[in-house]
Amino acid sequence: MSALTFTLKTTLQQRVDLSPLTPDNLAGKSLAGIGAILLDSGREKLRADSLFDISGDDAADIVFNNANGKLDFIGSQMKSGRITVNGGAGSYLGLQMRNGHIVLNGDADAFLASGLAGGLIEVKGNVGDFLAAALPGDRKGMKGGIVLISGNVGERAGDQMRRGIILIEGNAGSYLASRMLAGTIGVLGSVGEYVGYGMRRGTLLLNQEPKLHATLQDCGTHTLPFLSLMFKSFRNLPSKFAAISQNRVQRYAGDIANDGKGEILVFKQ
């Protein structure tokens, strides 16, 4: 069995919705059948084989080569298997994904991992705005699973996030963890303005002292036992967070303008 490989062969004029190309949907289908799948692209419906050279036979291991930022909804609602994306990805990567594993070797755009409920998404690159955020009209963003970002993320990452873990090795933009409901976000780099704006519950773990607005309040420096437990659970993740073992932090609580049960933990030496 070799990985089911889609190699982009055309220059895309419009964005393309790749949500049908998940391991669950393609299981048991022939190459011809897969090639005949129609993909939404603006007003058009395009055959998969008009865009991609398709080879391989293991639908549980899908690879997109030569991918770029016009390919949206990669791995949307997938429930199992693995997708590897080489190049870049558009918006909504891993939207409402239930389980499985996505590796993106490149950058992605907005709403990555929105509604994610389980599984693992690894991004070796940068991500746009609204990482793990709720879609407009939705009341919850990410609901479970783990997202690892090796680069930077845009604004509003973790907006209305409900559960799960996001670990960002680079920097985060403004309004990180805004309206967050629960879950954990770690950032090793810098964070933008209004971090934790309207944060209700949840944990934000930072390496650098952020600029905080008035409704986030200092609760002092503490050694928290749960951090050892958390870092132990990170040990096998392909992330710089796997090497952390420090559990002494400055604890800020808030946003007290919105219930104020959230926390921002900043590493202290």
Added chain:
Amino acid sequence: MIINGVTIDDTFAEAFGMRGTRVIITAQNLRWAYNAARAMTGFATSVIACGVEAGIERELTPEETPDGRPGVSILMFAMSSAVLIKQLETRMGQCVLTCPTAAAFSGIDDGYPEITKINLGKNLRFFGDGFQISKVFNGKRYWRVPVMDGEFLTEESTGMIRSVGGGNFLILAESQPQALAACEAAIDAMSKVPNVIMPFPGGVVRSGSKVGSKYKALIASTNDAFCPTLKGITKTELSPEIESVMEIVIDGLTDPDIRVAMRAGIAAACALGAKNGIKRISAGNYGGKLGPYHFKLREIMA
């Protein structure tokens, strides 16, 4: 059967099905882990009046515990799941929640055919009065409850399994000090066996009982057949040279665990031998009609 001059009676220990669970307690250091664990397993010698039988199973190194601190594992057994669940919750609340730096984690997650999840810290979270925080790592939910020393950390649930309680053997000796010395040797050997506890004080019980009593209010009373001071006036089980009898009771997660522990304990007692006054090893049973588990001494020592 005679081992080192000690007669092994052709009898069996009769044991019962119980519900058992394991809890891992960690703390800043072993001293405080023991403080919590001893409190939690205190007054838990016999289900007759304590509700549960509980004890410390063993020490855990920091590498073995979920949070990387020193700890101990405790086992707790009850006759029904309802009693075990209730006792675990009250003991967690009064003994671990209260103990400085102590944290509690599940001790049974897999490895048994039928595991029921029961509350460990699930309801203790309400002590946090709204300030409690839930965290899920690797599919397990933990609760952080703010307390005066910092944060009380506990896993939400632990596993309960069908287990075995009431495995036992009797050591018959020529004097009380000799009986006690044999019991100490047996307990030292048995405490190295995993998955079992000996719930009585120091692992040893001297007040073995028979079913019934001359007093209508009592369902059990002293086992006069094994009381050395009554040798002449009751239907005794003791030969003239026996001056003291002590019993070791074992609760274990499975039937084979109890066999391993009984063998280790009896072997240690027999190692002292007849020259140290150890004359006989026997066991307590009810004729084999009450308990589904029969531990035949000679089979175990074969």
